[in-house]
Amino acid sequence: MTAQETAQAATQGYDWTAFSDREALAETLADRVAETLSAAIERRGAGFLAVSGGTTPGRFFAALSSRPIAWDKVTVTLVDERFVPPSSPRSNAALVADTLLRNAASAARFAPLYHAADSAADAAIAAEAELATLPWPLDAAVLGMGTDGHTASFFPDADTLPDLLDPHNARIVLPVEAASAGEPRLTLSMPRLTGAGFLALHIEGAEKRAVFEAAMQAAIQGDDRKPIRAVIEASPRPVNVFWAP
């Protein structure tokens, strides 16, 4: 068995799909998310999606924005957010407004994580008040991953990493302070993410593939695991990994 197959056999926590190019990945992931949201709307009258920021999702957002689903019954929120206002070039809310919530998807409701407050901790509490009213569980959540193995805002050097990786954390939104994060962050908690009906990890390039494989093959346990591995191991169903060169 190749190293890759052994890793999957060992964790059984993820399904790996490699695409020939990034456009093919974006179109397939957009189809899967759209189908998942439509099925949720059919089943319970609402669709609930969480997406990540960063530089990877652009093609996926563009493809998803045009999918002809009942977007007026969909709520979109963020997997994580920088503690900055929407006017900031670092804002994930601004990225989503500009690249996902247009075309057909402009009819969706957006629930932000950022709220003006004295601290990320206060903003997390304010965000929870709004998010608590949303139609949990998530029907779909799309994660990214950094080359340090972080996902969402679960940064390896976060002050509160054990809390962030806690699969039973009762919070919905958590503040994150991590030197490597650039600024304080707001993130959905582990159980809110792993509770998603369709949980995907969208990564691109050889370096991120190597980081993912190393994280999944490392013979370590506990909080020394890369955060992406902690998510895979906390998920009650296999995480759908979408990768393109």
Ligand SMILES: O=C(O)[C@H](O)[C@@H](O)[C@H](O)[C@H](O)COP(=O)(O)O
């Ligand atoms: O706020 C963010 O930056 C994201 O939510 C974060 O978790 C992202 O998914 C990774 O950092 C990968 O970022 P890239 O796609 O830019 O590599």
